[in-house]
Ligand code: ADP
């Protein structure tokens with residue numbers, strides 16, 4: 001079955017439309033450090049505004065503990081949205097309370113309102129379906145139709161993603177539609193060679209992807225925090241680097257499976273090892289199989305792939321026709337450990353074929369390193385969501401919009 005698109009909702013003029021976006025932007029000291037997700041939401045918002053709808057935007061931001069927390073307020077995001085739209089955007093200081101209700105009441109045709117962080121309400125992410133449903137009903141009471149456009153959360157069974165969609169006439173926005181189009185190209189007959197680059201810090205989350213990618217790809221390049229579980233699986237000591245000790249057997253299994261399938265898993269040959277975690281930490285380049293031979297011994301910390309690995313990965317990437325990359329190669333937030341991520345990003349811009357960057361931090365990384373969005377084939381707004389798509393998992397937030405694999 002196909003995804004229900006905006007057109008399926010009919011004329012939206014004068015109607016109240018609840019729009020689920022993913023405005024989960026990175027913040028530092030209250031300021032937005034990367035507004036990519038706000039920009040990515042503009043397409044659907046503008047479509048709704050131009051249609052004369054009364055637009056009520058909802059989103060989560062960060063991981064507050066189910067209670068209001070000023071640190072995670074969407075107020076600065078509403079402000080940024082207003083700047084990008086070049087129009088006023090109203091903001092309600094709660095999500096389903098009196099402030100929200102009265103702000104919805106005041107909406108006029110073609111105007112935009114942002115409600116406070118969905119996750120200030122514990123029901124949004126509750127494991128209890130009845131709780132989620134009751135929260136979704138409160139949201140639904142504000143609107144005549146629901147548009148789901150937060151691609152970054154479609155893999156989550158959460159009130160505003162899943163339950164809400166069955167309480168109102170609902171459809172996917174244009175961001176979700178375009179994300180799906182690209183991901184479809186990665187799963188259905190990608191042009192070969194097909195290389196996938198994995199990094200980042202959510203090691204146990206991402207190890208599972210490997211199993212599903214092995215039958216589909218030609219080359220798997222491993223960087224970031226998960227490298228150390230691979231190196232340890234090969235019998236090397238990794239100092240104080242990230243390590244998932246309970247995954248060693250699983251990883252050995254992947255290495256065997258890859259060999260049988262003729263898929264190349266390419267691991268770093270050198271690693272930037274630091275004395276401690278910090279911008280001014282002393283660091284050296286070490287062979288990947290001799291991390292503990294650094295001056296820092298067993299307390300050394302692998303924080304980036306080394307320059308030799310960066311060059312090798314770049315060459316693999318440039319030779320591919322299809323490349324998907326998720327997860328920074330190192331702690332790119334600190335300049336001393338950003339080189340590996342920079343090398344991989346640069347190579348992706350040189351791919352003669354389809355290059356896709358997926359993941360919140362990966363997207364933020366390429367922008368922080370000065371690459372333009374259009375230097376890549378596609379920058380996905382969803383890390384977990386795009387990985388689960390590639391894994392062939394069920395995505396509740398898409399299925400509830402009519403989509404089926
Ligand atoms: P994404 O959001 O793109 O899916 P993740 O959230 O998995 O990526 O990981 C991003 C984080 O991974 C970054 O903050 C980066 O600092 C961290 N990271 C990358 N390499 C390492 C490493 N070797 N050790 C610790 N953290 C790392």
Ligand code: MG
Pocket residue numbers: 359360361383
């Ligand atoms: Mg992340």
